[in-house]
Amino acid sequence: xxxxxxxxxxxxxxxxxxxxxxxxxxxxxxxxxxxxxxxxxxxxxxxxxxxxxxxxxxxxxxxxxxxxxxxxxxxxxxxxxxxxxxxxxxxxxxxxxxxxxxxxxxxxxxxxxxxxxxxxxxxxxxxxxxxxxxxxxxxxxxxxxxxxxxxxxxxxxxxxxxxxxxxxxxxxxxxxxxxxxxxxxxxxxxxxxxxxxxxxxxxxxxxxxxxxxxxxxxxxxxxxxxxxxxxxxxxxxxxxxxxxxxxxxxxxxxxxxxxxxxxxxxxxxxxxxxxxxxxxxxxxxxxxxxxxxxxxxxxxxxxxxxxxxxxxxxxxxxxxxxxxxxxxxxx
Amino acid sequence: xxxxxxxxxxxxxxxxxxxxxxxxxxxxxxxxxxxxxxxxxxxxxxxxxxxxxxxxxxxxxxxxxxxxxxxxxxxxxxxxxxxxxxxxxxxxxxxxxxxxxxxxxxxxxxxxxxxxxxxxxxxxxxxxxxxxxxxxxxxxxxxxxxxxxxxxxxxxxxxxxxxxxxxxxxxxxxxxxxxxxxxxxxxxxxxxxxxxxxxxxxxxxxxxxxxxxxxxxxxxxxxxxxxxxxxxxxxxxxxxxxxxxxxxxxxxxxxxxxxxxxxxxxxxxxxxxxxxxxxxxxxxxxxxxxxxxxxxxxxxxxxxxxxxxxxxxxxxxxxxxxxxx
Numbered sequence: 069x070x071x072x073x074x075x076x077x078x079x080x081x082x083x084x085x086x087x088x089x090x091x092x093x094x095x096x097x098x099x100x101x102x103x104x105x106x107x108x109x110x111x112x113x114x115x116x117x118x119x120x121x122x123x124x125x126x127x128x129x130x131x132x133x134x135x136x137x138x139x140x141x142x143x144x145x146x147x148x149x150x151x152x153x154x155x156x157x158x159x160x161x162x163x164x165x166x167x168x169x170x171x172x173x174x175x176x177x178x179x180x181x182x183x184x185x186x187x188x189x190x191x192x193x194x195x196x197x198x199x200x201x202x203x204x205x206x207x208x209x210x211x212x213x214x215x216x217x218x219x220x221x222x223x224x225x226x227x228x229x230x231x232x233x234x235x236x237x238x239x240x241x242x243x244x245x246x247x248x249x250x251x252x253x254x255x256x257x258x259x260x261x262x263x264x265x266x267x268x269x270x271x272x273x274x275x276x277x278x279x280x281x282x283x284x285x286x287x288x289x290x291x292x293x294x295x296x297x298x299x300x301x302x303x304x305x306x307x308x309x310x311x312x313x314x315x316x317x318x319x320x321x322x323x324x325x326x327x328x329x330x331x332x333x334x335x336x337x338x339x340x341x342x343x344x345x346x347x348x349x350x351x352x353x354x355x356x357x358x359x360x361x362x363x364x365x366x367x368x369x370x371x372x373x374x375x376x377x378x379x380x381x382x383x384x385x386x387x388x389x390x391x392x393x394x395x396x397x398x399x
Numbered sequence: 400x401x402x403x404x405x406x407x408x409x410x411x412x413x414x415x416x417x418x419x420x421x422x423x424x425x426x427x428x429x430x431x432x433x434x435x436x437x438x439x440x441x442x443x444x445x446x447x448x449x450x451x452x453x454x455x456x457x458x459x460x461x462x463x464x465x466x467x468x469x470x471x472x473x474x475x476x477x478x479x480x481x482x483x484x485x486x487x488x489x490x491x492x493x494x495x496x497x498x499x500x501x502x503x504x505x506x507x508x509x510x511x512x513x514x515x516x517x518x519x520x521x522x523x524x525x526x527x528x529x530x531x532x533x534x535x536x537x538x539x540x541x542x543x544x545x546x547x548x549x550x551x552x553x554x555x556x557x558x559x560x561x562x563x564x565x566x567x568x569x570x571x572x573x574x575x576x577x578x579x580x581x582x583x584x585x586x587x588x589x590x591x592x593x594x595x596x597x598x599x600x601x602x603x604x605x606x607x608x609x610x611x612x613x614x615x616x617x618x619x620x621x622x623x624x625x626x627x628x629x630x631x632x633x634x635x636x637x638x639x640x641x642x643x644x645x646x647x648x649x650x651x652x653x654x655x656x657x658x659x660x661x662x663x664x665x666x667x668x669x670x671x672x673x674x675x676x677x678x679x680x681x682x683x684x685x686x687x688x689x690x691x692x693x694x695x696x697x698x699x700x701x702x703x704x705x706x707x708x709x710x711x712x713x714x715x716x717x718x719x720x721x722x723x724x
Contacts, residue, residue, distance in 0.1 A: 193700065203651050206651070207700035210693065211696030
């Protein structure tokens with residue numbers, strides 16, 4: 069009876085607190101993260117240097133910021149594949165503004181507004197017209213990046229102002245980058261939103277049973293629309309960071325990020341079918357992906373081979389609990 | 400009833416004819432039969448890939464790993480050909496089918512045996528297979544000068560005035576048509592998409608059928624691997640990067656519902672042709688190829704909007720004979 073899904077829990081906190089703490093997904097992720105950290109520190113003498121650890125954070129901060137909003141979206145049973153294309157479009161618009169002589173505050177505003185606008189566009193298509201989000205966002209993915217290609221062709225925008233470089237290259241204190249601080253603040257905000265507010269409770273309810281949620285007075289369409297806007301907003305913010313870090317815009321910027329963000333979310337224990345997940349898991353998954361890519365980078369493993377490890381990690385981490393349950397004979 | 404079932408394909412065919420008409424106002428030679436044959440030949444690979452993806456989407460699953468499978472299998476046959484030029488091409492095609500089948504079976508087993516959602520499995524194997532291509536080749540490319548003339552020439556050879564590549568596409572279309580309309584397996588694939596729970600009660604093994612559709616999409620990915628490499632005469636890790644979304648786009652434009660159970664062989668073929676015509680036409684009517692992405696994106700959104708309307712108005716009917724009786 070493979071296709072009939074088992075009932076899913078909404079809250080972690082109503083389970084027996086003790087057992088769930090030891091046998092939870094997050095615990096598994098912590099073990100994985102510590103293991104990879106240990107392997108890295110033995111594998112390379114350069115790993116435990118504070119500066120190199122600080123470099124490591126850039127591997128996941130930008131994608132992690134989007135992953136928080138994406139986690140909420142996937143918990144509600146939708147998905148957004150257009151996030152990387154939103155980054156490209158927002159970055160292109162910022163580039164155009166630079167050519168017109170815009171200053172740093174205007175650039176940041178443009179990035180955020182374009183991101184929000186694209187997210188709202190996705191949200192309108194999905195909620196107003198009742199379309200499946202996976203297909204809509206494949207469409208808008210081509211559309212947004214397509215517009216960036218039409219504007220830029222094979223050119224690149226450069227010449228961002230000095231003060232703009234801070235967002236992607238600046239440090240708040242010693243080796244703590246601005247991006248990392250932003251990532252941690254966002255983690256707390258999204259954790260609070262998802263696990264401590266009625267809004268978050270409704271997101272879980274929608275993911276578990278949209279029809280039941282609708283009948284119990286949850287405005288399903290409106291909440292989903294807000295979640296698409298949030299995902300767009302985070303992509304816009306990520307676009308500001310990436311553009312600032314690279315100091316240039318090409319239409320192919322952030323190619324393939326959408327799959328990495330979704331990998332991060334799923335690795336973090338968010339059910340792709342909706343209705344289950346936690347922000348803590350996503351934070352851990354972001355760390356793990358950052359550790360893996362950085363650690364292998366120190367060992368001079370090419371990026372494409374790293375993706376094998378990420379892919380294997382994804383499948384193994386998802387498969388482990390299932391195999392574990394099978395072995396114990398429980399269904 | 401019959402009219403409704405043909406409905407989407409008729410509209411899409413009409414849209415394609417209008418599109419060709421519009422293009423020929425700017426560039427009259429585009430509508431020549433010879434040129435249209437060329438467009439068909441150009442789109443052959445996308446057509447067969449869309450058919451492989453179609454059977455997966457019909458069962459409410461998705462295969463994101465097809466382009467990576469194509470890349471890996473293409474590298475395998477290219478390296479075999481470079482090392483042993485004596486291996487005849489039909490044998491290489493069988494090898495390509497077998498390698499593709501193996502990769503597809505891995506997806507299928509994970510979906511069937513462990514019940515992992517297909518989007519997660521194929522997201523993982525998408526990166527794994529492409530990474531494996533790098534490991535296999537050591538990052539090296541296989542260029543045209545390392546490939547044997549037969550390897551490159553096979554699909555270009557004309558049979559009855561039509562390239563072999565087009566014949567392969569026609570053969571695959573015919574096979575899929577028979578599979579979907581004349582076999583129990585085709586019927587179960589539709590049934591699973593329409594109602595998996597009811598399918599279980601009617602005695603269809605849902606898990607095993609899903610395993611079979613992933614094997615089919617894997618084999619198609621493998622076949623496309625050989626065709627792609629011998630067409631563009633370069634095998635590298637970058638081959639067909641990001642192409643998985645084009646395949647899905649062709650299916651969506653062809654009216655195959657992502658919610659499963661709705662779609663036809665004709666739709667998938669026409670959806671692929673629609674994209675193929677656009678990419679072939681842009682250069683000849685002096686529009687920058689940079690417009691292509693935005694155009695296909697708009698086409699996808701439009702197709703989804705139109706198809707959703709059709710789905711809401713009409714229930715899903717697969718037993719049309721029973722309906723009519």
